[in-house]
Amino acid sequence: MKAEGGAGAAHEKVASGAGEKEDASGTASTNGSLGSAKDDLSAVMPGWFFEISPMWPGEAHSLKVENVLFQGKSDYQDVMVFQSSTYGKVLVLDGVIQCTERDECAYQEMITHLPLCSIPNPKKVLVVGGGDGGVLREVSRYSSVEQIDICEIDKMVIDVSKEFFPKMAIGYEDPRVNLYVGDGVEFLRNASEGTYDAIIVDSSDPIGPAQELFEKPFFRSVAKALRPGGVVCTQAESIWLHMHIIEDIVSNCDILFSFLSYAEMAKSMYSQFSGVIGFVICSTEGPAVDFRHPVYHINEDDHCHKSVGPLKFYNSEIHSAAFCLPSFAKRMFN
Amino acid sequence: MKAEGGAGAAHEKVASGAGEKEDASGTASTNGSLGSAKDDLSAVMPGWFFEISPMWPGEAHSLKVENVLFQGKSDYQDVMVFQSSTYGKVLVLDGVIQCTERDECAYQEMITHLPLCSIPNPKKVLVVGGGDGGVLREVSRYSSVEQIDICEIDKMVIDVSKEFFPKMAIGYEDPRVNLYVGDGVEFLRNASEGTYDAIIVDSSDPIGPAQELFEKPFFRSVAKALRPGGVVCTQAESIWLHMHIIEDIVSNCDILFSFLSYAEMAKSMYSQFSGVIGFVICSTEGPAVDFRHPVYHINEDDHCHKSVGPLKFYNSEIHSAAFCLPSFAKRMFN
Numbered sequence: 001m002k003a004e005g006g007a008g009a010a011h012e013k014v015a016s017g018a019g020e021k022e023d024a025s026g027t028a029s030t031n032g033s034l035g036s037a038k039d040d041l042s043a044v045m046p047g048w049f050f051e052i053s054p055m056w057p058g059e060a061h062s063l064k065v066e067n068v069l070f071q072g073k074s075d076y077q078d079v080m081v082f083q084s085s086t087y088g089k090v091l092v093l094d095g096v097i098q099c100t101e102r103d104e105c106a107y108q109e110m111i112t113h114l115p116l117c118s119i120p121n122p123k124k125v126l127v128v129g130g131g132d133g134g135v136l137r138e139v140s141r142y143s144s145v146e147q148i149d150i151c152e153i154d155k156m157v158i159d160v161s162k163e164f165f166p167k168m169a170i171g172y173e174d175p176r177v178n179l180y181v182g183d184g185v186e187f188l189r190n191a192s193e194g195t196y197d198a199i200i201v202d203s204s205d206p207i208g209p210a211q212e213l214f215e216k217p218f219f220r221s222v223a224k225a226l227r228p229g230g231v232v233c234t235q236a237e238s239i240w241l242h243m244h245i246i247e248d249i250v251s252n253c254d255i256l257f258s259f260l261s262y263a264e265m266a267k268s269m270y271s272q273f274s275g276v277i278g279f280v281i282c283s284t285e286g287p288a289v290d291f292r293h294p295v296y297h298i299n300e301d302d303h304c305h306k307s308v309g310p311l312k313f314y315n316s317e318i319h320s321a322a323f324c325l326p327s328f329a330k331r332m333f334n
Numbered sequence: 335m336k337a338e339g340g341a342g343a344a345h346e347k348v349a350s351g352a353g354e355k356e357d358a359s360g361t362a363s364t365n366g367s368l369g370s371a372k373d374d375l376s377a378v379m380p381g382w383f384f385e386i387s388p389m390w391p392g393e394a395h396s397l398k399v400e401n402v403l404f405q406g407k408s409d410y411q412d413v414m415v416f417q418s419s420t421y422g423k424v425l426v427l428d429g430v431i432q433c434t435e436r437d438e439c440a441y442q443e444m445i446t447h448l449p450l451c452s453i454p455n456p457k458k459v460l461v462v463g464g465g466d467g468g469v470l471r472e473v474s475r476y477s478s479v480e481q482i483d484i485c486e487i488d489k490m491v492i493d494v495s496k497e498f499f500p501k502m503a504i505g506y507e508d509p510r511v512n513l514y515v516g517d518g519v520e521f522l523r524n525a526s527e528g529t530y531d532a533i534i535v536d537s538s539d540p541i542g543p544a545q546e547l548f549e550k551p552f553f554r555s556v557a558k559a560l561r562p563g564g565v566v567c568t569q570a571e572s573i574w575l576h577m578h579i580i581e582d583i584v585s586n587c588d589i590l591f592s593f594l595s596y597a598e599m600a601k602s603m604y605s606q607f608s609g610v611i612g613f614v615i616c617s618t619e620g621p622a623v624d625f626r627h628p629v630y631h632i633n634e635d636d637h638c639h640k641s642v643g644p645l646k647f648y649n650s651e652i653h654s655a656a657f658c659l660p661s662f663a664k665r666m667f668n
Binding site: 105 | 392398440664
């Protein structure tokens with residue numbers, strides 16, 4: 001979750017609820033520039049976290065806060081963790097919810113297993129972003145995998161995840177993991193040609209520094225770093241809200257890759273706005289990849305790494321179903 | 335949408351924004367009993383509609399309000415329509431958003447075409463609830479249909495929809511429609527045995543008066559009113575939030591029907607909380623119905639009734655995909 005800083009124009013406010021501790025004494029707000037939404041939302045609900053962003057104008061989500069557990073400012077973004085009343089602990093970067101304990105399984109499993117189940121015996125996998133460790137946890141289920149590289153720019157995200165989200169950060173405990181703290185764009189620019197079977201881009205939204213992860217030079221490096229018939233899966237927002245972003249990704253990727261498809265994670269809950277998030281998934285020239293029909297049927301109980309529990313969300317049926325889009329979206333992709 | 339009154343314990347507040355007219359002079363709140371949430375949310379955001387309900391504790395959605403267009407109190411519920419800044423006009427009953435102009439297509443198309451495409455040549459269709467007319471609009475696409483009965487309890491919902499939501503209420507213009515304003519439970523109790531090919535229960539949440547539409551006596555009447563091999567599709571909440579409600583529906587329906595399945599509307603936007611809403615869909619003893627594989631492939635441009643535009647959401651692929659559930663939900667249904 002989050003590689004390259006975050007939503008510079010996003011906004012957060014937390015005010016203290018009855019059960020709150022010292023961290024939440026009063027109202028805490030980040031320094032992100034807010035734009036016009038600030039005026040509308042100047043009255044803050046006590047005891048609630050309030051999420052608003054130019055990525056979803058005119059709407060907002062709120063979660064009830066029991067207790068703010070961490071607030072810090074890294075070199076790249078504001079980092080916060082709070083205990084919500086009904087979603088477990090929540091990770092917030094620059095005012096935008098990245099994941100909740102209650103539903104993180106859905107996103108982490110889909111962004112990982114959509115690409116990895118589409119190719120036989122992945123050996124070398126790169127995660128760009130994904131500092132919370134959830135994607136690592138999912139990659140660690142594959143016994144074929146020999147090397148898991150991760151390049152996350154923000155060490156604070158890693159540290160906070162290890163402290164507050166042990167069920168995601170458990171991914172770091174796999175001995176196959178090599179952690180690089182740094183810029184994913186530069187990391188890929190320097191990667192050897194044809195290294196990886198799969199690259200998973202677990203980025204935040206394309207406003208602010210993460211923007212480069214949605215641009216053509218980055219995808220050119222990705223294509224070069226993949227082996228022939230290798231796959232990339234990148235977080236690609238919502239067909240309901242962000243079709244222009246998706247169209248940009250598709251046009252950036254179209255000539256770089258042989259096969260390109262759009263999958264939608266249909267059944268999420270809170271932490272993906274609009275309840276829907278999608279992925280652009282592509283493969284390089286080489287052995288053909290049929291994304292709709294997974295070649296590896298991962299078992300719900302697959303976990304070659306100790307302490308990683310059974311799959312909660314992903315299965316082969318939902319893999320194929322993710323590529324079935326509503327008519328309005330199909331028309332746009334055709 | 336909404337047959338039997340609404341969420342008695344729900345809450346609404348609207349405060350005036352810059353562009354508002356006389357209807358929104360200050361803060362308008364309904365009389366619904368609110369419970370503990372009231373205290374937490376006593377500070378209201380100016381210019382925003384704020385949706386909170388015991389159906390989704392600890393979280394809330396908000397939409398920016400441009401203008402409140404209607405506020406009234408029927409015999410059954412509080413009825414409100416507002417112009418939102420990014421979702422078009424919004425229909426609110428007892429403080430809970432029922433639909434927005436921007437995304438109503440998804441729910442209306444799925445609750446209608448999942449059952450109607452599962453059987454050959456439906457002739458007689460009953461809609462319980464659905465006062466906004468959106469389901470009628472979708473049923474009107476079928477040239478095989480000869481009779482469309484609708485039983486909606488709240489005349490104010492019908493009138494308001496005709497005034498403010500002409501693209502949904504256009505469903506009433508089909509000459510095959512017979513409107514009954516009354517109690518759906520009683521209507522079905524008195525219905526002749528074996529009358530309908532399909533019954534669509536477009537209800538609100540099972541708190542307050544709509545509760546009866548989730549109970550066994552109602553489903554017994556539904557089963558009796560259906561022909562052999564007839565189908566019922568009922569709104570059945572979210573697998574993320576309301577598994578207990580779904581389990582109750584399933585246990586109520588299990589012995590009454592031959593085939594029972596759960597489908598999820600995967601790709602909604604705002605007006606279904608958690609971005610996900612599901613349907614319990616059943617068929618009576620008789621010709622077998624395979625819900626996963628639609629027998630009728632409705633064309634995106636099918637509309638035998640004038641002025642009903644092309645389908646926006648539903649297609650045969652998404653029909654089948656709707657029955658693919660995440661692993662945690664599959665385990666519960668097995």
